[in-house]
């Protein structure tokens with residue numbers, strides 16, 4: 541697991557309060573994290589800790605906390621709208637001793653390490669968005685061909701064809717941009733801005749595709765036994781985690797207009 545978010549701060553990582561105090565041979569960590577993916581089942585958690593309160597963006601370090609360390613406890617498995625196959629949890633650190641051997645990278649370099657790796661996380665969210673939307677669209681195309689209304693398959697209504705045509709086009713266009721970003725990543729050339737564009741756009745398209753595919757299923761689309769219903773539940777978070785889509789637009793806007 542990687543633990544950045546805290547009860548009091550998510551988008552604004554500079555507001556992280558979990559602290560690491562220097563002691564002989566390591567750090568004493570105090571604080572809490574929330575919404576952590578794999579928080580329950582992980583054996584090893586990379587925790588973003590403020591190791592220098594006066595250090596600004598150079599005041600954060602990544603400390604590796606292991607299952608069983610004294611003072612490290614997990615809260616409950618949080619109840620979510622979707623993604624039920626994955627656990628999301630709160631983590632608590634009460635005077636946890638973390639030895640120097642468990643500093644990941646450099647002391648004070650945590651923020652830079654996050655910034656350099658978050659684009660890859662965002663790209664993977666975009667790729668996931670396309671894969672899920674693709675599967676839902678394929679499923680929906682099959683459904684509309686077998687479901688009959690007014691004496692004909694619903695796929696024969698012009699509205700259905702136009703819906704499928706629009707969704708297929710949106711997905712193809714999105715895939716072209718994300719593929720370009722994947723190639724750039726392969727060349728070590730993926731920019732923070734392009735990763736942000738891929739993340740916000742692909743996840744918006746995913747949610748649009750899933751919602752409209754659910755509509756084409758009629759009432760069956762609202763039943764959890766149909767894959768489109770589960771996709772509807774699972775898709776919503778994509779616009780929030782990995783940096784909200786508003787934060788993605790901040791990154792892009794800053795690149796266009798400059799920092800304010």
Ligand SMILES: Cc1cc2nc3c(=O)[nH]c(=O)nc-3n(C[C@H](O)[C@H](O)[C@H](O)COP(=O)(O)OP(=O)(O)OC[C@H]3O[C@@H](n4cnc5c(N)ncnc54)[C@H](O)[C@@H]3O)c2cc1C
Nearest residue numbers: 542543544545549550551575576577780781782783784786
């Ligand atoms: C299922 C799930 C799994 C998660 N997994 C992890 C994980 O493994 N590790 C981890 O560290 N975190 C994880 N998170 C946390 C997630 O990354 C945060 O929830 C997310 O970054 C948003 O932070 P927040 O919830 O504090 O919202 P806030 O930051 O409070 O944002 C609230 C609203 O304000 C908007 N907003 C905030 N700042 C601005 C701004 N400058 N301009 C415009 N709008 C703004 C946001 O876009 C949002 O709409 C997970 C969350 C969920 C729900």
